[in-house]
Structure formats: structure tokens, C-alpha cells
Amino acid sequence: xxxxxxxxxxxxxxxxxxxxxxxxxxxxxxxxxxxxxxxxxxxxxxxxxxxxxxxxxxxxxxxxxxxxxxxxxxxxxxxxxxxxxxxxxxxxxxxxxxxxxxxxxxxxxxxxxxxxxxxxxxxxxxxxxxxxxxxxxxxxxxxxxxxxxxxxxxxxxxxxxxxxxxxxxxxxxxxxxxxxxxxxxxxxxxxxxxxxxxxxxxxxxxxxxxxxxxxxxxxxxxxxxxxxxxxxxxxxxxxxxxxxxxxxxxxxxxxxxxxxxxxxxxxxxxxxxxxxxxxxxxxxxxxxxxxxxxxxxxxxxxxxxxxxxxxxxxxxxxxxxxxxxxxxxxxxxxxxxxxxxxxxxxx
Amino acid sequence: xxxxxxxxxxxxxxxxxxxxxxxxxxxxxxxxxxxxxxxxxxxxxxxxxxxxxxxxxxxxxxxxxxxxxxxxxxxxxxxxxxxxxxxxxxxxxxxxxxxxxxxxxxxxxxxxxxxxxxxxxxxxxxxxxxxxxxxxxxxxxxxxxxxxxxxxxxxxxxxxxxxxxxxxxxxxxxxxxxxxxxxxxxxxxxxxxxxxxxxxxxxxxxxxxxxxxxxxxxxxxxxxxxxxxxxxxxxxxxxxxxxxxxxxxxxxxxxxxxxxxxxxxxxxxxxxxxxxxxxxxxxxxxxxxxxxxxxxxxxxxx
Numbered sequence: 301x302x303x304x305x306x307x308x309x310x311x312x313x314x315x316x317x318x319x320x321x322x323x324x325x326x327x328x329x330x331x332x333x334x335x336x337x338x339x340x341x342x343x344x345x346x347x348x349x350x351x352x353x354x355x356x357x358x359x360x361x362x363x364x365x366x367x368x369x370x371x372x373x374x375x376x377x378x379x380x381x382x383x384x385x386x387x388x389x390x391x392x393x394x395x396x397x398x399x400x401x402x403x404x405x406x407x408x409x410x411x412x413x414x415x416x417x418x419x420x421x422x423x424x425x426x427x428x429x430x431x432x433x434x435x436x437x438x439x440x441x442x443x444x445x446x447x448x449x450x451x452x453x454x455x456x457x458x459x460x461x462x463x464x465x466x467x468x469x470x471x472x473x474x475x476x477x478x479x480x481x482x483x484x485x486x487x488x489x490x491x492x493x494x495x496x497x498x499x500x501x502x503x504x505x506x507x508x509x510x511x512x513x514x515x516x517x518x519x520x521x522x523x524x525x526x527x528x529x530x531x532x533x534x535x536x537x538x539x540x541x542x543x544x545x546x547x548x549x550x551x552x553x554x555x556x557x558x559x560x561x562x563x564x565x566x567x568x569x570x571x572x573x574x575x576x577x578x579x580x581x582x583x584x585x586x587x588x589x590x591x592x593x594x595x596x597x598x599x600x601x602x603x604x605x606x607x608x609x610x611x612x613x614x615x616x617x618x619x620x621x622x623x624x625x626x627x628x629x630x631x632x633x634x635x636x637x638x639x640x641x642x643x644x645x646x647x
Numbered sequence: 648x649x650x651x652x653x654x655x656x657x658x659x660x661x662x663x664x665x666x667x668x669x670x671x672x673x674x675x676x677x678x679x680x681x682x683x684x685x686x687x688x689x690x691x692x693x694x695x696x697x698x699x700x701x702x703x704x705x706x707x708x709x710x711x712x713x714x715x716x717x718x719x720x721x722x723x724x725x726x727x728x729x730x731x732x733x734x735x736x737x738x739x740x741x742x743x744x745x746x747x748x749x750x751x752x753x754x755x756x757x758x759x760x761x762x763x764x765x766x767x768x769x770x771x772x773x774x775x776x777x778x779x780x781x782x783x784x785x786x787x788x789x790x791x792x793x794x795x796x797x798x799x800x801x802x803x804x805x806x807x808x809x810x811x812x813x814x815x816x817x818x819x820x821x822x823x824x825x826x827x828x829x830x831x832x833x834x835x836x837x838x839x840x841x842x843x844x845x846x847x848x849x850x851x852x853x854x855x856x857x858x859x860x861x862x863x864x865x866x867x868x869x870x871x872x873x874x875x876x877x878x879x880x881x882x883x884x885x886x887x888x889x890x891x892x893x894x895x896x897x898x899x900x901x902x903x904x905x906x907x908x909x910x911x912x913x914x915x916x917x918x919x920x921x922x923x924x925x926x927x928x929x930x931x932x933x934x935x936x937x938x939x940x941x942x943x944x945x946x947x948x949x
Contacts, residue, residue, distance in 0.1 A: 376725040393651070552921070553921035553922065554919070
């Protein structure tokens with residue numbers, strides 16, 4: 301990995317260069333919540349001033365720019381007893397500025413599902429390759445537990461990654477296009493002092509985590525506690541609304557529906573993100589539902605996050621961003637659920 | 648400054664023209680492409696089930712399409728939706744595939760209204776298959792309950808077409824009542840094949856029924872094969888294969904020699920949409936064919 305130092309005003313210029321040529325997405329304050337805290341979302345920005353790089357988290361993850369909530373997979377044109385299929389992928393390049401390490405790690409996890417091995421998705425790959433990513437280190441918020449999941453640092457999956465050193469950024473460069481862009485502004489080489497400052501900053505971040513979860517042996521624990529009362533307790537609270545999956549940076553489950561235009565000349569195959577907590581997630585034709593109860597659906601969600609995904613990819617699907625507990629109307633907080641399960645074994 | 652990021656166009660990736668490899672290989676550009684296919688024949692089986700003969704229209708695509716017994720395809724009716732259907736025909740049959748479809752939901756109801764000549768979409772084949780090569784040289788029990796005969800018909804064809812490769816062959820089939828018997832015009836053909844035992848049982852006989860009455864497990868009682876050295880393929884509703892597999896186990900058959908086919912909701916067939924997940928296993932990629940030992944270890948599979 302190449303490292304560079306960039307002054308903050310030069311970084312502003314760099315974002316300006318991006319803004320001049322492509323769409324730029326970044327953390328933008330959109331509101332203030334009931335406690336007076338700012339509410340952020342990743343949204344398109346038109347100037348550097350609209351970016352709020354000092355944000356703690358966003359309500360939604362940046363997943364929506366890679367796996368939109370609704371995407372047209374193909375269009376059908378109907379003729380006389382005939383049809384033609386048309387497939388289009390998104391080609392317009394864009395940049396996301398200010399993505400935190402957990403969210404970049406989330407993209408790496410999505411890459412494993414959607415861009416590797418069997419059936420890589422051209423819809424996803426097209427969006428991923430056409431997105432320039434500038435990552436950013438941050439001090440953890442109250443509910444961040446990414447450190448417990450090993451996703452508080454990131455070494456790939458971005459173009460540039462910044463660590464704030466006061467008046468300057470320590471930049472990790474992970475792509476040729478990132479390096480090329482850096483050359484359009486003034487940067488300097490890393491000095492020994494910069495390295496010391498960088499390591500110090502990293503240490504400060506690591507020490508600031510307030511929420512911790514022990515995920516050791518969690519896959520086995522989930523198997524052992526499959527019939528646990530803990531699921532009834534949390535399942536009883538769950539409203540089966542699916543909000544957690546919508547804001548999750550790694551949830552990729554979806555449903556496909558088809559539509560026909562009013563004049564019957566066109567049809568569309570539409571993919572819409574879904575949630576395993578929704579009632580009909582596993583319902584089959586004929587009326588059988590493999591997961592009719594709320595607690596089995598909630599349990600399945602944890603199962604996929606912390607067991608199934610581990611089995612396939614040797615890491616949990618969860619990145620510890622805490623968005624699902626922020627959004628949950630019933631107050632279901634993953635660290636609490638996991639701690640409850642662990643307490644169950646000890647009791 | 649339009650050179651910051653050059654657009655990447657996935658459609659410019661080279662076309663991969665190697666054999667489909669039973670679709671286990673990634674084919675980036677064919678990810679969401681459906682083979683335009685024509686329904687060339689419709690055969691009424693019962694009140695609720697019809698057999699569709701479906702032919703891929705493009706000759707080159709048709710030539711490259713190959714599947715193994717137990718695999719399934721996604722059948723799409725544009726504008727209505729897509730459903731996973733197991734292939735009911737012989738893997739050696741070229742030109743068209745046969746799909747036995749019960750009228751159950753939106754898409755299957757439309758298919759039941761379709762006339763011959765209609766054009767539908769096919770994706771696939773997907774999923775694992777029954778390990779027929781491994782079963783060679785052994786006795787084999789082919790057990791179906793109800794609609795389970797649809798996925799079982801492909802291995803039945805495989806076994807009857809390669810009869811000399813297997814020791815004893817028993818086909819056991821049970822349904823609720825005689826009106827639900829599928830492929831009844833084929834029983835005579837299977838019975839006449841040298842060394843194939845076909846036994847059919849119904850739970851609720853009508854006045855013309857002369858065969859045995861009861862559950863399919865009852866047919867197993869009369870089977871005398873060296874169980875430790877026999878393979879079984881069991882297709883049917885979960886409660887049925889649970890009983891059959893437990894009985895076979897008691898009779899001495901190792902659980903990893905019994906193969907079952909699971910049914911789940913599917914929206915992609917490619918290990919993406921998660922709708923078919925059992926615990927954490929994708930039925931579309933790791934299944935639909937599993938050995939019973941694996942199924943027993945899957946939480947909430949049966």
C-alpha cells in the first residue's frame with residue numbers, strides 16, 4: 301500500500317475535481333433528532349461545503365448505491381405472442397466521499413457474495429467498479445461495536461482512505477485511479493512524524509470504543525441455543541417490519557416481482573430488497589410458510605449474520621455499525637441479544 | 648476533468664462460450680438472461696398438474712443446455728414472475744425438457760392457462776443433482792410421495808436407461824387417492840422393463856382401486872435388499888421423506904446414502920436472494936438435492 305500526506309485545503313481541491321466531473325455522494329446533515337443530535341445521510345452533494353465529514357453515522361448505509369432498494373433487472377417488450385428481453389447496467393461513474401471503515405468492510409463482504417465465485421452479479425459489479433471510494437477514519441460513536449467484529453480497520457476495497465491528523469490527512473492509496481487523482485493536487489511524502497501521528501490517532505480510535513461484544517464461538521453457541529427462550533423474548537418484541545435489513549450495510553436478500561404497463565406493451569422485472577423478518581419471506585405457493593413465527597424469523601436473521609455467513613466466508617456478516625439498533629422501533633439491539641444468548645449458556 | 652473515472656462497461660467483457668458445466672460456472676453476461684423457450688406440448692396429468700414440453704428456441708443455446716437428474720430451472724412468464732421447477736425428463740433427451748407443474752400460485756396458474764406455442768423464459772439449470780454415478784453397481788430404491796414423482800422421474804429415466812449399471816431397482820410411489828396419480832400412462836412401460844419393481848399405493852382408494860392401501864412406508868416392508876449396500880432417492884413432502892428415511896435407517900441404510908430433494912421459495916436460483924435459506928444453507932446452490940444426514944443437521948429443514 302502507498303501512503304501520502306495531503307493538506308486539508310488540498311483535499312478540498314481534490315473533492316472539487318471530483319465534483320467537476322462526476323456525481324459525488326457524501327455524508328450530509330439532513331435534520332436534527334429529538335435529542336438535538338444531527339441526522340446524516342449519504343446523499344449527492346454539489347459542493348464541498350455540503351459535506352459534513354465530522355459525522356458519527358448515517359441512518360441508511362451506502363449500500364443503496366450498490367444494491368438499490370429497487371432495481372430494474374430487465375425490461376420486456378411484448379409483441380404478438382412474442383417478447384424481447386432488454387438488460388441494462390448502470391454505467392455512470394460516481395464517487396462516495398467519507399465512507400467509514402465499517403461501511404467499506406461491508407462492501408468487501410458484499411463483494412464476496414455478489415462479485416466472486418459462482419454467479420457474480422453484473423448489476424453489482426458494474427456499480428462497484430464505477431464508484432470511486434474515499435474512506436475516512438472516525439472516532440467511534442456510542443453504539444459502534446465494529447472493533448469487536450474486526451471491521452474498524454480496512455486495508456482494501458477503497459481508492460483513498462483518510463485518517464485525520466489535524467491540519468492534514470494521512471492517505472492510504474489502494475488504486476491506480478486514486479493515485480492518479482492524488483497527482484492532480486499537492487501531496488507530500490510521509491515523514492516519521494506523520495507515521496507517529498497516524499499510529500497515535502489509530503490508537504486513540506481503538507481506545508474509544510464503548511460497546512463491545514464477544515463473538516468468540518458464536519456460531520456454535522447459536523446452534524446450541526437454537527431452541528433457547530431468548531429467541532422468544534426478543535422475537536416477542538420484534539414487529540417484523542424489516543427496517544433492520546433496510547439500513548443494514550450488508551443485508552442483500554431480495555425479492556423479484558414483475559410488472560406490466562397499462563397498455564400491455566411492456567413489462568419489467570424488478571428486484572426489491574427484502575427482509576427475512578417479513579412474514580412471507582419463506583412462504584411457498586400452496587400456503588406453506590417455513591418461518592411463520594416472528595421469533596423464528598428474527599432468529600434466522602442472527603443465524604445468517606453470525607453462523608451461516610461465517611460458515612461460508614469465515615467471518616460474520618455483521619460489521620457492527622449499530623444502524624439496526626438505532627432504527628429498531630422495538631429496541632432490539634444486537635449486542636444485547638448476543639449477550640443474552642451467552643448468559644443463557646452460563647446460567 | 649472527465650478522466651477521473653472511466654466508465655466500466657460490464658457488457659464489454661468477453662463472451663464465454665464454454666459448455667455450461669451444469670451452470671456451476673460463472674457466466675457474467677448471462678446472469679439475468681433467460682433462454683426464450685417455447686411450450687411445444689401440454690399433457691394433462693391430473694386436475695391440478697400438467698406436463699409441459701419446453702424447447703429453447705435458439706438452436707445454439709438449446710445445443711449447449713444440459714442438466715443432471717435432480718436439477719431445476721427457473722421458469723419465467725414475463726410480466727407475471729418466475730418459479731423454480733424441477734426437470735422431470737431424462738437427461739439424455741435432447742431438444743426439449745419436460746416440466747411437471749402443479750397449479751398453485753400466480754405463475755403456475757398462468758402457465759396452466761397457456762396454450763401450446765406460448766413463449767416463456769428459462770434460466771438454469773441450477774442446483775445439485777442426485778449422484779447417479781456413485782450409485783452405480785448398487786441396488787437403488789426410488790421412493791416418491793405425491794408430486795415428488797416429478798423430480799424423481801429424471802433419476803427413474805436415468806436408471807431405466809442404464810439398467811445394467813444397477814443391481815435391484817425398486818420404484819415405490821404413494822399418493823392420497825387414485826385421482827392424484829401422476830404419469831399413470833407410464834407405469835406399464837416401467838413395469839415391463841426387466842428387473843424393475845414398481846409398486847403403487849394410495850391412502851384413500853376409490854371403488855376401482857385394486858392395489859395396496861396405506862402410506863408409502865408400507866411398501867418398504869416388502870422390500871428385501873441388502874440395505875447397507877443400497878442407495879435411496881426419496882422425493883415428496885417433508886413429513887413423508889422424514890418417515891421414509893427414518894424407516895430406511897431402521898432397516899439398516901446409512902443416512903448419507905438416502906437422497907432427498909428440498910423445496911423452498913426462490914427468487915434467483917443463484918445463491919443471492921436468500922429466500923431459500925435453510926438455517927444458513929442455500930437450497931438453490933447446496934441443494935435442492937441433499938443426503939439425509941445433511942438434512943438432519945440443517946436446523947428447521949424438516
